[in-house]
Amino acid sequence: LLNESVKKIAIGASFNCAITNADRVKCWGSNSLGQLGYGDTTDRGITEADMNSLPYVNLGLDGSNQPLKSREIYIGAGGDSLCSIFMDYRVKCWGKNDLGQLGNGTITNRGSQASHMGNNLPYLKNVNNIDLVGAYLRTSGDEDFCLRSNVDTKVYCWGNNQFSAVSPIFPNTPSVPREYLVNPGDTAPFLVAGSQIAKTFTTNQEQSKT
Numbered sequence: 001l002l003n004e005s006v007k008k009i010a011i012g013a014s015f016n017c018a019i020t021n022a023d024r025v026k027c028w029g030s031n032s033l034g035q036l037g038y039g040d041t042t043d044r045g046i047t048e049a050d051m052n053s054l055p056y057v058n059l060g061l062d063g064s065n066q067p068l069k070s071r072e073i074y075i076g077a078g079g080d081s082l083c084s085i086f087m088d089y090r091v092k093c094w095g096k097n098d099l100g101q102l103g104n105g106t107i108t109n110r111g112s113q114a115s116h117m118g119n120n121l122p123y124l125k126n127v128n129n130i131d132l133v134g135a136y137l138r139t140s141g142d143e144d145f146c147l148r149s150n151v152d153t154k155v156y157c158w159g160n161n162q163f164s165a166v167s168p169i170f171p172n173t174p175s176v177p178r179e180y181l182v183n184p185g186d187t188a189p190f191l192v193a194g195s196q197i198a199k200t201f202t203t204n205q206e207q208s209k210t
Contacts, residue, residue: 008072013079019059023069024056025084035080035095041112041190047086059084059092059196060119068092076101076145077157083124083145091147101159105126105176123174127156147177154179 008019015029015036028045036044037057044050059068061079072085080096093102094111102110103124110116119190127147144159156177 009080010073010075010082012082015075015080017073017075017082019070019073020056022056023071023087024067025059025070025073026054026056027082028054033080033096033109034116037082037094037111037117039111039114039117058118059086060117062086062088075144081145081159089153091127092121093145094121095125099144099160100176103158103177104143110174124156124158126179127177 017027075082081101083093146157158177
């Protein structure tokens, strides 16, 4: 991270990522599953030279053919998956995906090959960016994610559904975000880990959009 300031940092079990002052993402640490997003499985950060030459993660181009800029990054507390919210509030995820935690409709890991990244890295499915102005993510130790908008009552969750952490009414692990509605008067400022997510939903008379 030579000569760059860091705006935000996400800390994982064995790797870390940061958004620099250029609104781009750099990652370092363990990379056995391609979770650093560099299109390989090479660990980075062992030497000072590694850090001084750390590249940006290729997350694709925007409509003006410029590199996508990130406003937030989140690493799943389970360890090896992460998501970025971009300036237009759309979301891409990469890394480990055995439980559908990348939200792209597959259980295939992404990030270990160059062909996985850039414009080939898909946005979250089933999520309309218009709904997500002011959105933020929460993660849990059970490798699931929830995304919440600040402007409506929609919550999207996906990934590991062990102990009904994603949803008590869906028995299977959703590999794409499922949309839920909470009470209109509840702004749900925090969605927290594991069973607390389920508790938030059931307390607020969870409904599934079909």
